[in-house]
Amino acid sequence: MSAATTPDPENLGPGRPVLFRHGTVLTMDDSHTVLRDADVLVIGERVEAVGHNLSAPDDALVIDATGGIVMPGMIDTHRHLWQTAMRGYGADWTLTQYFVWYYLEWGKIFRPEDIHAGNLLSAIEALDAGVTTLVDWSHGLRTIDHADAALDALESVPGRHVFAYGNIQAAPWEWSASPDFRDFVTRRLHGKGDMLGFQLAFDVTGDPAFPEKAAFEAARDLGAPVTTHAGVWGATNDDGIRLMHEHGFMTPSTIYVHAATLTPDSYNRIAATGGSVSISTESEQSAGQGYPPSWRLRRHGIPASLSMDTSVWWSGDLFSAMRSTLSADRSREHLEAHARTETVTHCVLRAEDVVDWATRGGAKALGLDSVTGSLQPGRKADVILIKNDQNPAMFPLLNPYGHVVFQAQRADVHTVLVNGRVVKHDHHLVNIDLTPARQAVGDTVDYLMTTMGEEAWTTGMNPEVPKVTVHDNPYTYTDWSAAGSD
Ligand SMILES: [Zn+2]
Numbered sequence: 001m002s003a004a005t006t007p008d009p010e011n012l013g014p015g016r017p018v019l020f021r022h023g024t025v026l027t028m029d030d031s032h033t034v035l036r037d038a039d040v041l042v043i044g045e046r047v048e049a050v051g052h053n054l055s056a057p058d059d060a061l062v063i064d065a066t067g068g069i070v071m072p073g074m075i076d077t078h079r080h081l082w083q084t085a086m087r088g089y090g091a092d093w094t095l096t097q098y099f100v101w102y103y104l105e106w107g108k109i110f111r112p113e114d115i116h117a118g119n120l121l122s123a124i125e126a127l128d129a130g131v132t133t134l135v136d137w138s139h140g141l142r143t144i145d146h147a148d149a150a151l152d153a154l155e156s157v158p159g160r161h162v163f164a165y166g167n168i169q170a171a172p173w174e175w176s177a178s179p180d181f182r183d184f185v186t187r188r189l190h191g192k193g194d195m196l197g198f199q200l201a202f203d204v205t206g207d208p209a210f211p212e213k214a215a216f217e218a219a220r221d222l223g224a225p226v227t228t229h230a231g232v233w234g235a236t237n238d239d240g241i242r243l244m245h246e247h248g249f250m251t252p253s254t255i256y257v258h259a260a261t262l263t264p265d266s267y268n269r270i271a272a273t274g275g276s277v278s279i280s281t282e283s284e285q286s287a288g289q290g291y292p293p294s295w296r297l298r299r300h301g302i303p304a305s306l307s308m309d310t311s312v313w314w315s316g317d318l319f320s321a322m323r324s325t326l327s328a329d330r331s332r333e334h335l336e337a338h339a340r341t342e343t344v345t346h347c348v349l350r351a352e353d354v355v356d357w358a359t360r361g362g363a364k365a366l367g368l369d370s371v372t373g374s375l376q377p378g379r380k381a382d383v384i385l386i387k388n389d390q391n392p393a394m395f396p397l398l399n400p401y402g403h404v405v406f407q408a409q410r411a412d413v414h415t416v417l418v419n420g421r422v423v424k425h426d427h428h429l430v431n432i433d434l435t436p437a438r439q440a441v442g443d444t445v446d447y448l449m450t451t452m453g454e455e456a457w458t459t460g461m462n463p464e465v466p467k468v469t470v471h472d473n474p475y476t477y478t479d480w481s482a483a484g485s486d
Contacts, residue, residue: 016060073417120156123157129317165201198222291328306318306361326353351402360374393409394407
């Protein structure tokens with residue numbers, strides 16, 4: 001784009017009213033009201049009005065939303081932002097290789113500045129992709145300096161964040177009890193309002209002695225919800241859920257990440273105590289935590305939200321989360337029907353449902369549904385416009401939910417508001433410079449390559465392909481082989 005189209009930051013300052021004009025508006029209110037050729041007016045931090053032919057204050061920035069979709073900013077309820085410094089490095093990993101690399105071998109060499117670099121890039125990336133609320137599942141916090149660095153990065157980016165404090169290098173019952181940690185919470189997390197929330201992030205191993213009890217008690221003392229990887233094949237299972245339940249630590253604010261390999265008993269306990277599940281479909285499919293559980297959650301009436309988990313594999317946008325989740329759910333339904341020699345004639349899960357999970361579902365999971373996740377007068381103005389007149393896939397716009405899920409991409413995010421502030425406009429980030437993030441991540445990559453050594457770096461990124469015999473010719477009556485006769 002030419003320099004002439006770059007938005008002038010002077011004209012997009014915080015506090016200026018914004019009017020989206022002539023868009024298709026997905027309100028994501030209780031009735032999922034959809035308005036065609038409609039307007040959304042933002043004044044200050046809040047949505048002032050949603051409707052037709054709204055009049056704008058004289059000083060309003062009027063954005064032509066014709067041909068576009070105006071909807072709430074998306075909400076990611078589980079992302080390890082620090083790992084974005086290693087973007088794409090683990091594309092061919094399994095969960096085992098991820099555990100070995102981060103938990104056992106190399107996570108411990110990350111310095112505070114490396115955590116800062118990943119967080120900075122990831123938080124910026126989220127805004128660019130229309131993700132306005134982001135849970136930083138920050139489990140690389142080996143020291144309080146790491147935690148300060150992680151939070152410094154979040155606070156330098158104008159997104160709405162929830163800081164989920166964690167540390168995979170130490171026992172949760174130890175770090176959550178340390179005076180340093182308590183001091184950090186008091187110093188940096190208390191009283192930050194709805195722009196910076198706080199959770200405790202740790203997993204429950206299923207040890208019958210339930211040593212995690214002390215960490216749950218710490219969370220309760222601090223008034224912080226717990227987010228936990230639960231139902232992860234080979235790592236966490238029904239025992240953890242049962243222990244949490246028996247000790248009274250399953251609450252409506254608890255978020256169960258993945259919840260992919262649990263039995264009906266555990267889903268019943270989650271449903272009965274009102275918690276929600278964060279589905280990371282691309283992660284579950286590729287890393288192997290279990291089959292993405294949306295199909296089971298529906299049957300148990302468990303609320304869902306969506307997440308991207310880690311950009312060491314996947315990009316940090318929820319378009320791919322919505323698309324993969326809907327596809328995985330339908331794939332499961334078809335396969336199960338085929339196993340019964342039946343045919344699915346009607347889809348149960350709809351595009352509208354996964355748009356809900358990516359917006360108001362996330363807000364509900366985080367206890368922020370009176371703040372964000374829908375476009376209604378009085379809600380904070382976390383608003384995105386999906387519009388790209390240069391993209392042939394953006395017309396005709398017939399089924400707006402379907403268009404968001406199966407047609408649109410992150411490059412189609414035209415405008416993003418967080419808390420009423422324009423952070424992206426006309427496809428450009430506003431007052432956000434990528435240069436420091438690029439420099440910081442470059443420094444981190446250089447440091448890691450040097451520290452690990454070239455061989456470890458290369459083999460880490462290129463895990464061996466297991467040696468298996470592939471029978472490309474199971475027919476005994478011919479020697480012909482697709483791979484050739486040798
Ligand atoms: Zn995770």
